[in-house]
Amino acid sequence: xxxxxxxxxxxxxxxxxxxxxxxxxxxxxxxxxxxxxxxxxxxxxxxxxxxxxxxxxxxxxxxxxxxxxxxxxxxxxxxxxxxxxxxxxxxxxxxxxxxxxxxxxxxxxxxxxxxxxxxxxxxxxxxxxxxxxxxxxxxxxxxxxxxxxxxxxxxxxxxxxxxxxxxxxxxxxxxxxxxxxxxxxxxxxxxxxxxxxxxxxxxxxxxxxxxxxxxxxxxxxxxxxxxxxxxxxxxxxxxxxxxxxxxxxxxxxxxxxxxxxxxxxxxxxxxxxxxxxxxxxxxxxxxxxxxxxxxxxxxxxxxxxxxxxxxxxxxxxxxxxxxxxxxxxxxxxxxxxxxxxxxxxxxxxxxxxxxxxxxxxxxxxxxxxxxxxxxxxxxxxxxxxxxxxxxxxxxxxxxxxxxxxxxxxxxxxxxxxxxxxxxxxxxxxxxxxxxxxxxxx
Numbered sequence: 001x002x003x004x005x006x007x008x009x010x011x012x013x014x015x016x017x018x019x020x021x022x023x024x025x026x027x028x029x030x031x032x033x034x035x036x037x038x039x040x041x042x043x044x045x046x047x048x049x050x051x052x053x054x055x056x057x058x059x060x061x062x063x064x065x066x067x068x069x070x071x072x073x074x075x076x077x078x079x080x081x082x083x084x085x086x087x088x089x090x091x092x093x094x095x096x097x098x099x100x101x102x103x104x105x106x107x108x109x110x111x112x113x114x115x116x117x118x119x120x121x122x123x124x125x126x127x128x129x130x131x132x133x134x135x136x137x138x139x140x141x142x143x144x145x146x147x148x149x150x151x152x153x154x155x156x157x158x159x160x161x162x163x164x165x166x167x168x169x170x171x172x173x174x175x176x177x178x179x180x181x182x183x184x185x186x187x188x189x190x191x192x193x194x195x196x197x198x199x200x201x202x203x204x205x206x207x208x209x210x211x212x213x214x215x216x217x218x219x220x221x222x223x224x225x226x227x228x229x230x231x232x233x234x235x236x237x238x239x240x241x242x243x244x245x246x247x248x249x250x251x252x253x254x255x256x257x258x259x260x261x262x263x264x265x266x267x268x269x270x271x272x273x274x275x276x277x278x279x280x281x282x283x284x285x286x287x288x289x290x291x292x293x294x295x296x297x298x299x300x301x302x303x304x305x306x307x308x309x310x311x312x313x314x315x316x317x318x319x320x321x322x323x324x325x326x327x328x329x330x331x332x333x334x335x336x337x338x339x340x341x342x343x344x345x346x347x348x349x350x351x352x353x354x355x356x357x358x359x360x361x362x363x364x365x366x367x368x369x370x371x372x373x374x375x376x377x378x379x380x381x382x383x384x385x386x387x388x389x390x391x392x393x394x395x396x397x398x399x400x401x402x403x404x405x406x407x408x409x410x411x412x413x414x415x416x417x418x419x420x421x422x423x424x425x426x427x428x429x430x431x432x433x434x435x436x437x438x439x440x441x
Contacts, residue, residue: 039414042402042416044377045402046395047060048295051063057242058293059309062297063295065252069440070164074161078155078432080154081153083153084153095272095273097137101191111130127203131203135195135201154430157180161175174239176238179236182229184229186227190223197214221266226269227266227269229265230263231265232261233260234260237256239254248299251294256292262287265278291311294309295307309341352379357376376395389406393405403420415433419432
């Protein structure tokens, strides 16, 4: 049976390669509205055929059938960018230099302008000192911004709650959750960037005009070092129903309502310490969406299960109004495309699972940069000791390695950790932590 499962996985890998070579590479612009289970993230998020927990029904509504009763007393998750502490320290240590940029630039303008009017040695030395300060400032701030362009500061929280029960063979579930994502990326600003490109160490009659032009950018809003901040708040309510058709086949469906509020801000250096304050003030113009998901699972035998889900088989979305087209107040899109996922789960033993999944089979969303990003594979081994369970996970999701672990205390308390790529507007590694207190039978 293991051989059969591996053969199926190899066929899936071949399909990934064929689709990948023909797929159009596109930048992922939308935040993922899926409520990700941190446990599943540890093994590549391959969860379509293997979900028992809070959002099993949100990966595949047929998975509601897995438990007779469930009530989440508390479910809260957090994520932090992998570089959150070093990046925060880097920004804090250099915040004064970000704040000093307007004055340094203004002083340089005055010194160069004075030298042009009267190019005597005294004015020349003052202008040279101003240029030296500009170069030092540019070098310091560009060091920060270059590091944090690829690995920006990111953090978020996602509280949730769910109730599910079996009513005469009908497995009913109701879930509500919120996702908050904030991403902060400092930027050099056009003035320091243009000035640095001139690579001038001194001021002379031959280059003073160029230096003055660099200090007078065409767009004043982009002149000084700032930080671009993305903020997204999703509020989701879902209701699902699943039923076993035969001993091998279960089908399910859910209806979900999503409200998204998002904003992109240009933060001044004084706002770096508390970006959430500015984001909360301007986050508005909600996008609303209603979607219907349908799914099924088929039990091949005691060890192997396959699953399929069509997310947003039916979906409608109302666009927000009042978007001004600038960075401040710009709304990020809310995807409504159909999304077909297929996957399989194989139990090597009672404590050892292997999962494989192909996300967005038909490439409807065109959110992935390559075909291989569709593939999700992973494994979980559970070490049990009395009433404690210690899971160990590893996988591959969105073309990136994932890993995770956790600690379960009986059936009541579950703590999960995952190191995985972000599902937000950028792709970078994050630390993900989720605490769940629930009754489940």
